[in-house]
Each structure stands twice: as structure tokens, then as C-alpha cells.
Amino acid sequence: MATDTNGKHTDDLVLPTYARDDTSHPALHTPEYRSTALRNPQRPLHLLPQNLTEVTGPLLGHERVGEHDHDLTVQHEGEPLGERIVVSGRVLDSDGRPVPDTLVEVWQANAAGRYRHSGDRHPAPLDPNFSGVGRCMTDEQGRYRFVTIKPGAYPWRNHDNAWRPAHIHFSLFGRAFTQRLITQMYFPGDPLFFQDPIFQSVRDPKARERMICRFDLDSTIPEWALAYHFDIVLRGSRATPFENEDDDDDD
Amino acid sequence: MTNSPRARSQPTLGTTPSQTVGPFFALPEGLPWPDGPELVTEDTPHAFVLRGQLVDGAGDPVPDGLIEIWQADERGRFAHPDDPRGTTTSFRGFGRCATDQQGRFWFRTVRPGGLPTPRGEWEAPHIDVTVLARGMLNRLVTRIYFPDETRANAADPVLEAVEERRRKTLLAEHDDTGFRFDIRLQGDDETVFFVL
Numbered sequence: 472m473a474t475d476t477n478g479k480h481t482d483d484l485v486l487p488t489y490a491r492d493d494t495s496h497p498a499l500h501t502p503e504y505r506s507t508a509l510r511n512p513q514r515p516l517h518l519l520p521q522n523l524t525e526v527t528g529p530l531l532g533h534e535r536v537g538e539h540d541h542d543l544t545v546q547h548e549g550e551p552l553g554e555r556i557v558v559s560g561r562v563l564d565s566d567g568r569p570v571p572d573t574l575v576e577v578w579q580a581n582a583a584g585r586y587r588h589s590g591d592r593h594p595a596p597l598d599p600n601f602s603g604v605g606r607c608m609t610d611e612q613g614r615y616r617f618v619t620i621k622p623g624a625y626p627w628r629n630h631d632n633a634w635r636p637a638h639i640h641f642s643l644f645g646r647a648f649t650q651r652l653i654t655q656m657y658f659p660g661d662p663l664f665f666q667d668p669i670f671q672s673v674r675d676p677k678a679r680e681r682m683i684c685r686f687d688l689d690s691t692i693p694e695w696a697l698a699y700h701f702d703i704v705l706r707g708s709r710a711t712p713f714e715n716e717d718d719d720d721d722d
Numbered sequence: 723m724t725n726s727p728r729a730r731s732q733p734t735l736g737t738t739p740s741q742t743v744g745p746f747f748a749l750p751e752g753l754p755w756p757d758g759p760e761l762v763t764e765d766t767p768h769a770f771v772l773r774g775q776l777v778d779g780a781g782d783p784v785p786d787g788l789i790e791i792w793q794a795d796e797r798g799r800f801a802h803p804d805d806p807r808g809t810t811t812s813f814r815g816f817g818r819c820a821t822d823q824q825g826r827f828w829f830r831t832v833r834p835g836g837l838p839t840p841r842g843e844w845e846a847p848h849i850d851v852t853v854l855a856r857g858m859l860n861r862l863v864t865r866i867y868f869p870d871e872t873r874a875n876a877a878d879p880v881l882e883a884v885e886e887r888r889r890k891t892l893l894a895e896h897d898d899t900g901f902r903f904d905i906r907l908q909g910d911d912e913t914v915f916f917v918l
């Protein structure tokens with residue numbers, strides 16, 4: 472890259488800049504969630520500038536998505552037990568722009584609150600017709616859609632008589648390493664919210680609400696399935712030339 | 723700390739909060755992919771295996787973690803439209819590996835090229851890492867650098883901003899099959915983690 476006599480670069484490598492959104496997120500150290508104790512760094516985090524590696528990211532495509540991956544109710548011989556639901560929405564960035572062609576991955580417990588995972592010791596039945604894993608790509612409007620069954624709540628050992636509210640785990644890539652997000656979608660009015668340290672780890676009540684889907688009458692399938700709407704918002708970017716280079720310099 | 727340019731406008735929508743990946747992401751057909759750790763095939767020239775272990779604050783292995791990496795190809799290129807230098811590679815650049823009972827993970831990859839920054843600097847070859855696990859309410863981000871890139875590392879703006887004593891936590895070590903990079907979540911040699 473060329474530089475002029477003042478040491479400033481002359482041909483611009485213009486990259487998008489992703490807005491910080493720290494206030495949306497839980498603290499890594501959240502004592503009420505006991506497992507954070509040995510898994511949160513004790514030293515201050517360093518600021519990583521958003522350079523080429525950070526503003527790019529894996530553009531995983533349709534090769535990751537099988538024909539039935541978006542419909543968790545048709546992945547086996549028979550139908551899973553439970554309340555059939557459609558979960559759909561959009562993946563947007565914080566500028567309100569849709570995030571198209573991005574991989575959305577979900578995983579969840581079955582209707583009885585049991586995961587098909589060897590580590591899940593909850594004495595609730597497995598469902599031979601339910602794997603609890605889904606994948607799809609967003610369309611050009613950022614829309615995604617899954618058909619599944621409503622997951623059950625399940626107990627865990629964080630505190631006395633602890634139960635996780637019903638939830639579906641979501642994994643999102645967006646288009647940049649900066650946008651990677653793992654979250655959980657909750658259901659409206661769940662009576663278990665008050666005692667769940669994972670849900671409560673998001674301190675801002677408005678941010679918390681952004682993890683709760685809403686009942687979506689328009690997307691229901693009459694005489695077949697109820698529906699919920701869940702929009703996911705990733706960090707937004709603007710291609711910003713560095714016009715304030717002087718006051719932004721290290722010194 | 724290194725400055726980073728800030729977006730000029732206020733975001734209009736609040737972002738969705740992060741939540742833990744939890745203990746069950748590795749259910750059958752779940753997040754781990756069969757080819758997840760292999761960014762390149764075994765017969766790729768210059769391919770090596772990068773191994774490591776994820777360790778918690780008690781020094782115990784983390785057996786339910788998920789490590790993801792993202793990197794440029796050997797020429798420092800990304801298959802991505804936001805790379806203004808153009809898209810001249812088909813390199814996947816992404817790997818994903820769940821940790822095993824001993825907290826171990828591995829990837830097969832190649833060494834990425836160095837990268838220009840918008841500020842006219844050069845970043846030494848590096849791999850961006852996301853660490854996810856039960857007990858972590860947000861992802862952790864770190865970077866892997868290569869121990870034999872002495873000159874490039876010395877000029878790297880990200881390494882330079884890290885106090886010298888802790889820089890070594892960002893350097894992989896040579897081993898039999900390639901490189902080793904352990905990730906320590908806490909302790910005297912806690913890995914340097916980043917916000918971005």
C-alpha cells in the first residue's frame with residue numbers, strides 16, 4: 472500500500488465498520504449463572520480493530536442445507552409429538568437492512584423438554600421422530616422459516632428447582648466475523664423467566680424483549696399449526712471512508 | 723489500545739442479545755459438521771494441523787466447547803465481496819470443531835497471508851477465533867499468530883497493542899504435525915481476548 476510523505480496511506484482500502492452493541496449483551500461474568508465462574512476472562516478485553524479478517528466472514532451456502540432441514544417435523548418416519556409451530560421472521564442488521572443468503576441454524580429440546588444428546592440426563596422421554604436440529608438460508612429479504620414443535624421447559628442444576636424457560640437455540644453468521652451471533656428465542660409470557668439467570672443475564676428489559684418471539688396469527692396454518700414471529704438483529708455496518716483520520720490516529 | 727474507526731450514525735434497531743450456546747449444541751446433526759475442522763484436504767500443499775486445548779479457570783479441560791476459526795488464504799485473500807481488493811479465491815476460510823472430553827480441538831488448514839489495513843499497516847498472518855461454550859453468555863474472540871513470523875509479528879498493530887508479557891498467549895507453538903494453540907479462559911496465562 473502506498474504512503475505519502477506524511478506516512479498517510481494514499482490509496483484507500485475502504486472497509487465497512489460495524490457499530491458496537493455491547494449494551495445489548497450479557498456480561499460474561501454473571502454470578503447467578505454459576506457456570507460462568509470458571510469460564511469468564513478475568514482480564515480486560517482488548518479492542519480488535521475491524522480490519523479485513525473481521526469485516527469478512529464465512530458465506531456458507533445452500534450446500535449446508537438439506538431438503539428437510541427447515542422442517543423438523545418431517546425428518547423421520549413418523550411425526551414428532553407436541554404442538555406444531557411455524558417459526559419465521561427476518562434477519563436484519565441494526566441499520567434495518569435485511570441480511571440475505573445467510574445460514575440460520577437452530578437446535579432445541581423436544582416437546583417433553585429433552586434433547587437428543589447423550590449429556591441430557593433429564594428423565595423425560597426422547598421422541599424417536601424428533602432430532603431437534605434445523606437449518607435454512609435467509610432469502611433476498613432476509614426471511615427465514617422453520618416448522619417445528621414447541622420445545623418443553625427443562626430442569627437444570629444451576630440453583631434449587633431451576634428450570635429453563637422453553638427456548639430454541641439460534642446460530643447466525645451474517646456476512647462478517649463481527650456479526651456472528653448465538654442466541655436463544657423465548658416464547659411470550661413464559662412463567663419461568665423470573666428465575667432463569669440466562670434470560671435475566673440480559674439486564675436491559677428492552678433488549679430482553681428482543682429475545683421473545685410474538686404470536687403470529689398471519690403465519691398460522693389453519694387446522695395444522697400455530698405460528699410465532701422472531702426477527703433477529705445483527706450489528707449493522709456502513710461503508711465509511713475514514714475522513715477523520717487525523718483525530719483517530721494513535722498517539 | 724488500537725483505535726478503530728467508528729460508524730457515524732446511530733443504529734436504528736437494537737441488536738438481539740447473545741445467549742450461551744449451552745451444553746447441547748453437539749446433538750446428532752447439530753452444529754459440529756463432519757468436515758468442520760478441515761478447511762483444506764490432507765493432500766493440499768502446505769497443509770498442517772493446528773491443535774489445541776480449551777481450559778477453564780480451574781485448569782480443567784472444557785469438554786463442551788465449540789471453536790470456530792476464520793482466516794484468509796495463503797495469499798491473504800478472502801472469498802468475500804466486502805474485500806475491496808477483489809474476490810480471487812474460493813478458499814472456505816472457515817472451520818468449526820467441538821472440543822472432546824479432554825477439551826481438545828483441531829483444524830487442518832494453511833497459513834494465511836499477511837493483510838493490509840485501512841491505516842496503511844500490515845497485519846501479520848493470523849487466524850480469528852470464536853470460542854463458545856456452556857457458561858459463556860457471549861462468544862470470546864481471540865487471534866492465532868505464528869511463532870516464526872518474527873518480523874511480521876513485530877510490525878503487527880494488534881500484537882503491538884497487547885502488553886508484551888501477554889503477547890505469547892496469541893502465538894501458536896510448533897509441534898509434530900503443525901502448530902499448537904491452547905486457549906485458557908482464566909489464570910496467570912489467560913489468553914488475550916478481544917472485543918470488536
Ligand SMILES: [Fe+2]
Pocket residue numbers: 580635638640744746
Ligand atoms: Fe437449551
